[in-house]
Amino acid sequence: MRIIAKSRLKTYWETPGNEKSQPYLNEWYHFCSKQIWRTPQEIKNMIRNVSFVSNDRVVFNVKGNDYRVICAMDYPRQAMFIKFVGTHKEYDRVQAGEVE
Structure with missing residues (x-):
């Protein structure tokens, strides 16, 4: 999958207080970028x-349940658009299906 807007990850981990998230978000990024998902079921499997x-939004739990990444998926184009990066607490304050 092509992951669009890695800059959102970088902006998040460069924010003071979020530095510890960098290795986990990088690991998530590299894992997802190697995948070929054609359907939601393939992700779930x-x-x-x-x-x-x-x-078409997918919520990924990163580092257990510490961080959440919301992506809009475009399966035919093999693209993931990062819409949100944050802690579980920050995630609770957004509408996952609508966040841009």
């Missing part, structure tokens, strides 16, 4: 704790 929400 590989990552059991992934969640699916409206508008």
Whole structure:
């Protein structure tokens, strides 16, 4: 998968207080960038704790449940668009299906 807007990850981990997230978000990025997912079920078969929400959005749990990454998926183009990066607490304050 092509992951669009890695800069969102970088902006997040460069924010004071979020530095510890960098190795985990990098690991998530490299893992996902090597995948070929054609359907939500293919993701679920590989990552059991992934969640699916409206508008082709996928919520990935990173480092257990410490961080969340919301992506809009475009399976035919093999693209993932990062829409949100944050802690579990920050995630609770957004609408996963609508966040841009």
